[in-house]
Amino acid sequence: MEKIYAFTDESGSFGWDLDNKNTSTHFIITAIIVRESDVDAVRTAVADIRDRYFPNGEIKSSRIKRSYQERRKKIIEETLPIPYKIFSVVVEKKLLEDSRGLRFKQSFYKFMNNIVHKELRAAFKNLVVVADEIGGSDYMQSFCKYVEEHSEFPNLYGESEFSFENSKSEVIVQLADLISGTLSFLYDEHKKDASVPNYQEILKDKIIRIEQYPKTYVNYNLERCAIASEYDKDIAEICLHQAVDFINKYKDDTDELRQAQLIVLKYLLFRFMNNDTRAYIPTSELLNQLEWTKYGKISVQTFRKEMIGGMRDARVIISGSHHKKGYKIPSKKSEIEDFLNHDISIILPMLGRLKKCRDTVKLGTCGAVDLYQADAYKELKAFIEKDMAE
Structure with missing residues (x-):
């Protein structure tokens, strides 16, 4: 089976002062998906765009001024003939504000890493993740470490189904930066305005999927979730x-x-x-x-x-x-059984003790006192007698 490469980068940053225009309202992770047989061609084509539009360094979304939407649109359109696809995870931070633990950077990054890792694993087999482990942001360094720690064992053919490579100078990773930054103009509340082209429409033939998090019971689709098979x-x-x-x-x-x-x-x-x-x-x-x-x-x-x-x-x-x-x-069923087993381990011994108490008093009074005859215990009496009859 041909390997699939996911060249990965992000847009946005950690931070919760969401009214501040310098704090991103959304966190976006983009994987540029490329078949192994197309990697060299994609690399060459992206490098050509870099040399023409970013002659003094890397392709970076942040290097295109916010007011230069026509320039950004032109660059994006030049990537369309290149054989790549887009898989993105977009997290709306405002919807996470009530989750107190995620307000800490380490917990937030762990949450993000778990989502992206599982979404990629669910969507692709025989996948190689490529990201900037050293020169990238602190989030990407965290993600790289997470992927390495959660790499899969080789399959029967000795191939890794989910592995990781790092690259600090990979131009396709730079394309992921450009796409993530471009998508931020569609989602980030501080970047939206009438001058922004409909990049999602422009990129529609490139987009495999954009997953939005956190899921809510309004937009949640069980069958499409990353661990539906579990x-x-x-x-x-x-x-x-x-x-x-x-x-x-x-x-x-x-x-x-x-x-x-x-x-x-x-x-x-x-x-x-x-x-x-x-x-x-x-x-x-x-x-x-x-x-x-x-x-x-x-x-x-x-x-x-x-x-x-x-x-x-x-x-x-x-x-x-x-x-x-x-x-x-x-x-799943096993978790229902956890609930049953937990309560049965408490209920049955308690019922046993109640029965012993009733039997002891009834025997000691030669049947004159039957605790369960009182109106207050009618339901308990009916339950126990039904249980004994069965």
Whole structure:
């Protein structure tokens, strides 16, 4: 199978002062996709464009002044006959503001690396990623390190299905910089204006896909997500549907407890939809989502009873695992079983103790006192007697 090369660079930067015109509102990663047999031809053609339009250095989007949209358009149009394709991930940072942990650079970069790595792996086989490991931005250096640490074992034919090469002077990486920077004029709130050509229309025959993150339950498509093959489709759809129904039902509810439940559930959904590698979200992380809101700091016991328990009572399916110390929206049968196994390990011993208590008192009083005859315990009596009959 012919190798596919992904020459990768980014536009945008880390930072959360989104009202500041010098802070990007979006973070864009672009992979220029080239078949191995076309690499030399693409390299030669891009180098020719570099020599004509950027004679004193590299192709860089930032070297084209914002007001020079016709010049940018002309350069982009000159790349159209070249045999390359575009695969981009566009992250709207404003939609991440409520995810407190991502406001730290290391966590944000890890989130981005996970998304881009999984999207590329899902879209292409026998892929070689090429990026500037040394001279690039701190994000690209982080991405290069991530890819190397998550490289795949060779297949049966001794070929790597997902590998990495670095290059600090690769002109096709420079093309990725140009495309990322060009797309930023379509997304970044500080760059949009009437003078900007419709670059997405100009590049439509080059674009394989532009994935926008974070996913929301409004735009989320389970079948197109990067790890759809790892889901049990029916389980994932049912659990997603129940969570979204709860949010839609109570989104305007002013009850403080409901609003706190929504905060927790939206975070669980955020992790579900955005392909986080951590299957279970630690209880402490979920508590942190509440601590910086008006709901404030609560105990683990209260969290389990009022947040998780309350949502489960409303038919939201949330898996919990004592062993894995966290919660998640289930996406496969094994995660539902985690939930069942966790609760059964608690419920059955408790029911056993209640039965022993009742039997001991009933025997000791020669049947005069049967604890379950009281009206308060009718449901418990019916449940136990049904269980014994079965």
